[in-house]
Amino acid sequence: MSETIWLIPLIPFLSSVALMLFGSRLKITHIGVLGVASVGISALLTLVLAVEFMQNQQVIQASLWTWMEVAGFAPGISFYFDGLTLVMMSVITGVGFLIHLFSTEFMEKDPSYARYFAYLNMFVAAMLILVMADNLLLLYLGWEGVGVCSYLLVGFWYQHNANGHAARKAFIVTRIGDTAMALGLLLLFTELGTLDIQAMVGAANQTWQIGDSIPLVACLLIVCGAVGKSAQLPLHTWLPDAMAGPTPVSALIHAATMVTAGVYLIARTHGLFLLAPTAMTVVAVIGIATSLMAAFTALMQTDIKRILAYSTISQIGYMFLALGVGAWSAGIFHLMTHAFFKALLFLGSGAIIHCLHHEHNIFKMGGLRTRMPMTFWSFMIGSAALAALPMTSGFFSKDQILLQAYQLPDLGPGLWMAGLLGALLTAIYSFRLVFVVFFGQANTEPDKDTGWRMAVPLSVLCFLAMIGGYFMIPVAEVFPASDGSHPAHWVEYVSISVPLVGLLIAYLVFFNRRLNIDGLANSTVGKSLGNFWLSGWGIDWLYDHLFVRPYYGLANLLKSEPVDGIYGLIVALNQTFNHWLSAAQTGRMRWYLASMVAGLIILITLAANLSTGVLQ
């Protein structure tokens, strides 16, 4: 298997190319089979690989060919496979396969069925290249590849202007981070002479001391790239708008895989980050700030997909927190469990949207518990895992993160408390969603229930979201071991009980309405705060006024070419004079004569005046 590891990204890639070339000529069932089977085969191959890896724990390095060779710089098309890669590949191909299967039913009525699967397969291929790359340049290729696929899929229904706008926003905002990341790669290459990840980290450890400034700058640039891709402050604004794409796309790209690429990148280059403790603190602070900001925003949203989008931002914030405090494996663990339960939630919301005539507003839903029992249980399990209720998968991963954050000297308890506040909010907003959508009175009747192609992925993901916490991810060899100490027991008890408190609050407020918050919500402060959170802390407004409008203004100004205007003025002046003078050139002798006489008279008058002046 280790020799044929390159088959795993190749198969979805070939399927994508085939769908692009012949998609319009294939029957709809064939398209679905091709699209799903290619990812399915990749998933099976990954499974085989995983079994082999569990037995021999062997790191695989597969070099296919040299990409290019310029002046000693020779990045290869070569793959590196270890425990971390295995976790990522399992998530991408496994969850990816389930989402592909779900899509065959969700997108059934869409005229661009083949285009959809072509993009989705291409995305899986690019994402696999991203996580399997053994040098940062190949990783960057996959990184940009998933960016392009995300752009294409967010704007999949490009007939609506708003979708195209959202796609461009997603592309441009992440591009800001990507540019910084490219600069980071260039800096690393000039300083270390290689982009091969393992060799580079080794060289970095020999060249630099902990706390040097160059690794700090390089790490911060890499963090910028990760922040853009993983939708963290301040580059998170694209993710809620990216919900314009089809819901399975949101599940695959904007919840399970692509947005966690930033987490993967930082985990993969953790050797560098250990040299720059300041950069790690920055990562932790960005993570916790994003997590809280997004949790407050999710509390106020009414669009089911936007709630999930903000919750994704918030959960990735937790992963960043984990990376920042050095809890590498806890971060990757949360990445995996998050992929399970968030894909489950997104697919569940996709099922609701599919069966409810594309309704997105949660207050127009309600009472779906009896009508869509399958989806209801998916949402219950997904929300429980998201809120980190005990024994669900999210509980194990989030608990690890919070406990390890607590142990960080100085900042630790502060981060832990902020993380707890986030966990409380997470529980409130996720069960608010459940209570509003599935209980109470029905506002919209579903016209159908989910078919088997939707039910199977939902059930499998339900299972994974429940038991995912018991998986042992094989990353012990990849990351430095943690010291294994545990904080005091009361810290653990508090961490466990906070989500339950959140559940209780959500129950009292949104289910039996024992706790009436209308008074608070309608007061001046409550209302303005609510609107502030609803608008995502006004960050979109701020960016619109700070960057977008000045840019449009500048573009409009430059459209009229102001610099050329100066030269244009000289030309216009010359032309005016030319017109005047050439108008004098009439060819009429009498006209010349008259002007000569007039000039003569003027001259004589002047001369006479002057001479009298002189004489006097």
Next chain:
Amino acid sequence: MDGLNIPLNHILLVSSLLFAIGMLGLMIRRNIIFILMSLEVMLNAAALAFVAAGAHWGQPDGQVVFMLILTVAAAEVAVGLGLVLQVQKRFKTLDMDHANRMQG
């Protein structure tokens, strides 16, 4: 010379008038023949001024210049009439306003 003692100013006045008439004719006449004639009037006005001035100061220079102007006028008319013939031949008119090919 005794019986006829006209003050210099009067003669200069006549000369100026003649010059002005010639110039006016030059400007308002369109026929090239008349233009040439107006030109002659102007030359003669100038010549008159020279002669009068020469007589006033008792110097011969004025008459010398008059002779010069006479010859210049003759030469000018010779060339001018040649041009008139050419203009008539080319444009079939003597109206100088129609003979304007050098426009703007």
